[in-house]
Structure formats: structure tokens, C-alpha cells
Amino acid sequence: MRNESLFEQLQDRPVARVVVNCAVTVLSVLLCLMISPTRLPGMEVAGIGPNWLLIWVVAWSVKRSMLQGALAGLALGLIQDGMTAHTPTHVISLMLVGILTARLRKERYLREDFISVALIAFAMAVMAETVMAIQYSIQGDRSLVEIWTYHQLIALGSAVLSSLWAPVIYFPLNRWWQQMSLLEQQS
Amino acid sequence: MFTLRRWWDRHRLQIILASLALGSAAFLRQTEGAVLYEVYKLVAFPFQPNLERKQALENAQVQELQQRLTELESQNQQLRSLVGYVAEAKKSQITAPVVGRSADHWWQHLILGRGTQDGVQPGSIVMAPGGLVGRVIAVTPNTSRVLLLSDPSSRVGATVSRSRNMGYVRGQTSNRAIMEFFDKVPDVRQGDVITTSSLSKLFPVGLPIGRVQSINLNKSPAPEAVIELSTPISFLEWAVVYPHKPSVQTVPSNPGQSSEKAGGSVPAQSEPIEPQL
Numbered sequence: 463m464r465n466e467s468l469f470e471q472l473q474d475r476p477v478a479r480v481v482v483n484c485a486v487t488v489l490s491v492l493l494c495l496m497i498s499p500t501r502l503p504g505m506e507v508a509g510i511g512p513n514w515l516l517i518w519v520v521a522w523s524v525k526r527s528m529l530q531g532a533l534a535g536l537a538l539g540l541i542q543d544g545m546t547a548h549t550p551t552h553v554i555s556l557m558l559v560g561i562l563t564a565r566l567r568k569e570r571y572l573r574e575d576f577i578s579v580a581l582i583a584f585a586m587a588v589m590a591e592t593v594m595a596i597q598y599s600i601q602g603d604r605s606l607v608e609i610w611t612y613h614q615l616i617a618l619g620s621a622v623l624s625s626l627w628a629p630v631i632y633f634p635l636n637r638w639w640q641q642m643s644l645l646e647q648q649s
Numbered sequence: 650m651f652t653l654r655r656w657w658d659r660h661r662l663q664i665i666l667a668s669l670a671l672g673s674a675a676f677l678r679q680t681e682g683a684v685l686y687e688v689y690k691l692v693a694f695p696f697q698p699n700l701e702r703k704q705a706l707e708n709a710q711v712q713e714l715q716q717r718l719t720e721l722e723s724q725n726q727q728l729r730s731l732v733g734y735v736a737e738a739k740k741s742q743i744t745a746p747v748v749g750r751s752a753d754h755w756w757q758h759l760i761l762g763r764g765t766q767d768g769v770q771p772g773s774i775v776m777a778p779g780g781l782v783g784r785v786i787a788v789t790p791n792t793s794r795v796l797l798l799s800d801p802s803s804r805v806g807a808t809v810s811r812s813r814n815m816g817y818v819r820g821q822t823s824n825r826a827i828m829e830f831f832d833k834v835p836d837v838r839q840g841d842v843i844t845t846s847s848l849s850k851l852f853p854v855g856l857p858i859g860r861v862q863s864i865n866l867n868k869s870p871a872p873e874a875v876i877e878l879s880t881p882i883s884f885l886e887w888a889v890v891y892p893h894k895p896s897v898q899t900v901p902s903n904p905g906q907s908s909e910k911a912g913g914s915v916p917a918q919s920e921p922i923e924p925q926l
Contacts, residue, residue, distance in 0.1 A: 480662065484666065492688070495682075495685055495689075496685075496688065496692050498752040498753070499689060499748075499749030499750055499751070499752050499760050500693070500749055500750070501749075501750050509883055510749075510754050511754075511881040513753070513754075533667050533670070533671065534670075536671060536674070537670045537673075537674035538674070539672050539674075540671075540675055540677065540678040541674050541677045541678060541682065541685070542752060543678050543755060544677045544678035544680065544681045544682040544685075545677075545681070545682040545685060545686075545752040546677070546751060546752050546753050546755075546756050546758070547756060548678070550755075552753065560677075561790075594755055597701055601803065604801045604802070608801060608821070612801075612822055616729070616754045616755070619754075620754055629893070
């Protein structure tokens with residue numbers, strides 16, 4: 463009931479709606495940023511955890527345009543660069559994730575949201591780690607054999623875990639954004 | 650002009666929000682996520698291991714060994730003073746809880762719950778039960794980021810403690826590291842203890858790193874040994890930070906592994922290797 467009254471209140475106030483919507487979005491990003499340095503038991507395999515920022519970018523881009531996906535990838539990539547190291551950059555991989563996720567017309571292939579989001583997260587995690595591995599290969603301060611054997615481990619581990627945890631981020635956020643766009647259309 | 654105006658009216662909000670988002674993201678990148686790590690410290694506070702209890706649980710044998718070590722160290726100091734060796738001043742130490750790991754999988758970092766307010770500086774040495782762990786590469790007021798020995802970009806000048814053969818240790822992302830020797834035929838055996846060498850500019854001499862697990866003398870260009878790191882890096886709960894000033898570099902670093910290559914804010918632990926040694 464409380465939720466509905468909140469939505470009703472927001473319906474009449476476009477400014478408050480934008481502010482609340484932004485706050486929820488920013489808070490969800492912050493939550494993802496705060497979980498990334500942790501390795502909670504049950505969330506890691508061989509020291510590798512889910513790629514939370516990638517999950518967020520996928521959740522954001524699934525029902526948005528390519529430009530919006532790219533912008534989200536750019537912003538989160540910059541932040542992740544700040545939290546780890548500037549080179550090789552995470553901007554390229556996360557922007558690609560945003561663009562490709564938005565480009566996929568997933569309704570054509572799969573109806574079920576739960577499975578499609580998990581599948582997208584799996585494929586995108588593999589792709590993102592591959593982009594990172596290519597950057598390391600070009601940079602050339604690690605040996606190629608080391609990079610690509612490690613890449614196999616990371617790509618598989620982070621893809622499996624990211625796809626398992628993707629619905630946790632995707633469902634609440636997606637529901638919220640759907641409600642918001644509904645309100646937008648009504649007013 | 651009119652179409653431009655209409656376009657602006659329609660997209661004003663999106664553009665403002667997008668530029669805000671990108672602006673704050675760029676700010677976080679430039680400040681190396683300092684704000685984020687401070688918030689992270691606050692959020693992670695209830696989960697931090699209890700240091701006092703940890704220290705109280707140290708068993709009697711460890712204490713006995715420490716006392717013997719102190720005795721031997723003081724004897725060593727006396728002998729050194731007899732031969733006219735100028736000893737370094739006793740350094741202070743900061744015990745810090747491990748509050749997090751790297752925010753992605755390609756880097757091997759630790760996030761410690763102590764920062765500049767407790768006296769941690771970039772370049773400080775981080776030790777844990779078992780030996781050397783890494784060095785501090787970035788600090789915020791209450792957290793610090795440690796580049797681990799197991800990171801592939803980390804290079805530490807090392808020596809075989811028995812035969813004094815020199816080389817350098819580079820990380821392998823797991824609990825193993827690779828030591829490359831400078832000599833063509835190094836005197837090294839399985840089980841030998843590896844410590845930091847006197848050629849290391851970033852680390853003080855004589856800190857234990859690990860043990861030799863296997864040796865490959867036919868490796869080109871230099872013979873290699875697989876080192877088992879003596880610290881259990883994957884499940885560390887606390888570490889000890891020692892302030893350390895990297896000594897002034899007299900020899901320009903080897904271009905093959907210069908710190909510029911590892912790039913940006915993270916100086917690689919490249920050790921300048923003197924060609925004549």
C-alpha cells in the first residue's frame with residue numbers, strides 16, 4: 463500500500479519524480495561499487511567474484527537505446543578505472559557491453575526475462591574479460607601465455623557468477639524503472 | 650534556431666543528467682575513487698576482524714619464537730656495531746585489518762582499513778604472518794590500497810638466502826610466483842628460502858618472500874624457479890604496515906619493464922636491474 467501511495471504522490475510532481483528516480487539509480491550504482499571489493503563467502507570461486515558493474519550496465523541497457531547504454535558504460539568504466547588502475551581501461555569493455563546489450567533485440571529470441579538476462583550477463587562477462595585480455599596483450603608487459611590462461615579462468619568464473627547474480631540487480635531495478643516510465647506516460 | 654531550441658527543450662533533462670553522471674564519474678576516476686573507498690570503509694566497519702582478540706590468541710610458541718628472535722636480533726645489532734655497521738633506526742609499525750580486495754579480477758590488490766590518518770604513506774611495506782605481502786600504492790584518509798606480490802605487474806628484487814644468487818620475483822596471480830635469475834647457472838635447490846635482495850629499491854633488504862618449489866634451468870632467456878609465497882595471501886585478515894621510503898634511483902629503470910608501461914596511477918614494482926650484476 464505504501465508503495466502505491468508513493469507512486470501516486472510522485473505522479474503529480476514531475477520534479478520530485480526525477481529526483482527520486484535519480485536517487486534510486488545512483489544508490490543502486492553505489493551498492494554495486496560497494497560490493498565489488500568484497501569477496502563474500504558463496505559469492506566467489508577461486509578468488510573470483512561476480513562483475514557487479516557489468517551486471518548493472520546490462521540491467522540498465524536491456525530496455526534502453528545504444529547511446530544510453532554507451533554512456534552508462536563510459537561512466538561506470540571511468541569509476542572502475544579510478545578504483546583499480548587507469549590502464550588498461552575498463553571504459554572500452556563496459557561501453558561495448560552497454561551498446562551490445564541495447565542492440566540485442568532479445569524479445570525476438572527469448573520471452574522469459576529471468577533466463578535472457580542471465581544469458582546476456584554470461585555472454586557480456588566473457589566479452590568484457592576478452593576485451594581486457596586483448597588490451598593486456600597489446601600493452602605487452604605480461605607474457606601472452608600467462609594472460610590467456612588467466613583469461614580462461616576469469617572469463618568463465620566471472621561469467622558464471624555474474625549470470626547467477628544478475629537477476630538480483632536486474633529485477634528490482636527494472637521494476638522500478640518500468641513504474642517510473644509508466645508514471646511518465648500517464649502524466 | 651527554432652529546431653535547435655525545440656531539441657534542447659525536449660532533451661534538456663537527459664543532457665544535464667548525463668553530463669552530471671559523466672562529470673562525477675570522471676571526478677571519481679581522477680581522485681582514484683577515494684570517496685568510494687572511504688564510504689566502503691564505513692560500510693565494512695561492522696565486518697572487520699577484531700584485532701585485539703586476534704593478537705591475544707597468538708599462542709605461546711609464537712611468542713617464544715619472537716622472544717628468541719628479539720634476542721638474536723639484539724645480538725646481531727651488537728655484532729654489527731662491533732664491525733662498525735650503521736644500523737637503521739627501529740621503525741614503527743601499523744596493524745591494519747584487510748577490508749577488501751581488488752575491484753576487478755585482473756589486479757591483485759588488498760584494501761586495508763588504515764590510511765594517512767594512521768601514518769600510512771604510498772610506498773609503505775606490507776607484511777603479514779609468513780612474510781612480505783606487497784606495498785602500498787594509494788592511500789585515502791582511512792584506507793590504503795596494496796599491490797600484492799602475486800600481481801603480474803609486481804617485480805621484486807630477490808635473492809636466494811643460502812647462496813646469495815640474485816634475481817627478481819614476478820607475480821602469477823595465485824599463491825605462486827616466478828623468480829628469474831640473473832646468473833646462467835644459479836646455485837639454487839628445492840626448498841631454498843627467497844628473501845628481498847639488497848638491489849631492491851622499493852623494499853628493505855632481507856624480508857622473507859617464500860620457498861623454491863621447482864626449478865627450470867633450461868628456460869630462456871634466464872633460468873626460472875617457481876616460488877611458493879609463504880603468506881596465505883588469499884585469506885589474509887590483517888596485515889602490518891611499515892613506513893618505508895624507496896631509496897633514490899641511481900640507475901634508470903630497464904625499458905623492458907619500466908613503470909610507465911604498467912601505466913597511470915599504479916607504479917609497477919619494477920626493480921631497476923643493474924647490468925653489471
